[in-house]
Amino acid sequence: MITMEDIIREGHPTLRKQAEPITFPLDNDTKELAEDMLEFLINSQTPEIAEKYELRPGVGIAAPQVDVSKRLVAVHLPATDSEDDPDEFSKILINPKIVSHSVQQTCLADGEGCLSVDRDVPGYVPRHKRITVEYYDLDGNKHKERLREFPAIVVQHEIDHLNGVMFYDRIDKDNPLALPDGIDVLGAVEEE
Known part of the structure; x- marks a missing residue:
């Protein structure tokens, strides 16, 4: 675990x-790692298990x-109900x-966090x-998925990890709270 x-x-x-890219068929260590990573996320979102093992909640993790x-x-x-x-x-x-991917951009109203970053950024x-992502499953079957908004953000964050990019590399260093023109902010509270 x-x-x-x-x-x-x-x-x-x-x-x-x-x-490094992964070759198929997968070896047992890679399969086990993949299953353990998914199990970690599920455990981290289960309050009793997360508390018992002091897990920070996560929605994605990269090897x-x-x-x-x-x-x-x-x-x-x-x-979700969304x-x-x-x-x-x-x-x-x-x-x-x-x-x-779409030209239109989005971001999370509260910014992003990361299991590998122990501070607020x-x-x-x-x-x-919106993105279209291609990937393989554990059996080597190829998949193509269209994702939008939060799932798209999560997958982009994790793919960044595969390329040595941290989320805060994408924040405007000079003005971190400046919103690019036309960006859609997810989770922002609408004013009435």
Whole structure:
């Protein structure tokens, strides 16, 4: 079982490396790592387990965050009441890549966080509002998914980890709370 002690923190060189593509068929270690990463996310979102093992809640994790420089990501987004993304998105993505994206950008109103960053980093992180991602599952089957808004943000954040990019690299250094023109802010409270 992965715990917070297994997650490396900012400053560790693995977080700045370009992760290696994974070849098929998968070896048992890679399969087990993938399943453990997804299990960590589910556990981190289960209050009793998270409290017992002192897990910070996470919706995504990339293999480099557990010091394995491979192109492997797990994402666990439970179903919501939102009309935009009502379905659960709980997947292991091997060798994921964004094959198309919208011009329109979005960001989270409260900024982004990361299991590998133990501090608040204020600022907006511009992301593509919609993406199409291709990836392989554990059996080597190729998939193509269209994602929008929060799921798209999460997958972009995790793919950044595979490329040695931290979320705060995308924040405007000179004016972290400046919003680019036309950006859609997710989670912002509408004024009446």
